[in-house]
Amino acid sequence: MIKTVVTPAEVQQLVREWRRQGIKVALVPTMGNLHAGHLALVKHAQTLGERVIVSIFVNPTQFNRPDDLVNYPRTLDKDMEKLISVGCDAVFTPEASAMYPSGGLATRVTVPGISDILEGEKRPGHFTGVATIVCKLFNLVQPDVALFGQKDFQQLMVIRQMVADLNMPIEIIELPTVRETDGLAMSSRNNYLNAEQRAIAPRLQQTLQATLQRLYAGDYTSYQDLQQWTMDELDSKGFKAEYIEIRRASDLLAPNPEDKDLVLLASAWLGKARLIDNIPFKLP
Structure with missing residues (x-):
């Protein structure tokens, strides 16, 4: 049965219980509206960790356009059904007020250089929001391994650089882009x-x-x-x-x-x- 946790304290308590049992933990961070690409990450995570936790959080600080944040699809009920169908162990669905108790990016994580080109140039501030929320999730869950898709190639590199620079004891695993039958990258x-x-x-x-x-x-x-x-x-x-x-x-x-x-x-x-x-x- 899938376990749902909402607050940072709840997810920390859950992981502490797993740790006391010597369980290896895998994390799949998402913004929800899950598709087959996300589920492929969950299934692979199950081969790497004894417990898999998926985070679903539409992170406001990585959106550079307010309309994009407002229109981003939120489908929590359907997401839960999909996670249950693949046997996910837990899902973390925090509120923005819990992840940003001071109201926004009072403290921020930046990865200079790689964050400033390509997607970073077209979406100012995007990768600061990404790095900050992923750092928060890593601090809360403290996973042994975290999984990301290759479609967001630059994002993956930003996260790898952050983990290396901050000496985080987390293995970052990437999976190939999952595509529709006609070749369109799932998104x-x-x-x-x-x-x-x-x-x-x-x-x-x-x-x-x-x-x-x-x-x-x-x-x-x-x-x-x-x-x-x-x-x-x-x-x-x-x-x-x-x-x-x-x-x-x-x-x-x-x-x-x-x-x-x-x-x-x-x-x-x-x-x-x-x-x-x-x-x-x-x-x-």
Whole structure:
């Protein structure tokens, strides 16, 4: 039976009880509106920890647009049904007043550098909100392992950097992006798409794959030209491309000629939905 805890004191007490029994704890942080990608994280967490706790908290400090926070889908009842169906042990569903008792980011965690580019540039303050809430969750739950999806590639890197810099004894596990059958990366923000837009949305991943094919074939003069071609392709298909970048997978900086481990990152608007996706790849 799933255990529901709401306050920080309750989640700390639950974890203390597990610890006294020598139980290994896995955490899956989410903002709810759970889909198959989240459930894949929970299922994998069950292979790594003896107890799995999922947090569901729509974190206000990581939203740079008030309308995005207001419209973010909240589906707690359905989320609980899904977590019960996969045998999750506990769910932590705090109120904002409990996570931010002083009303906001009085104390904040920042990860400079990696937080200031790409998504950080387009969404000012976003990664400070992410790092702060994940740090809070880590302090409350003190998990042995925490799991995140690769779709939010830069977020994952921010969290890894925070854990390393603060010497947190937590193993960060990433899982590949879970996709719909047509290739669209699963995301809560896909709910913003109407039927026509939903039919177009898979072309984001298709265009990124075409970009990668051109890159492997040597059909480009520079990364910058290839990135611009990709943006033009997306715009012609109904998107409003925000950025397309080829970066080093290790730190998301611009690659040097000798770099082989890279990632292709994309952000594009489709109607009211801001879609992100990525493809990590290795050059021969």
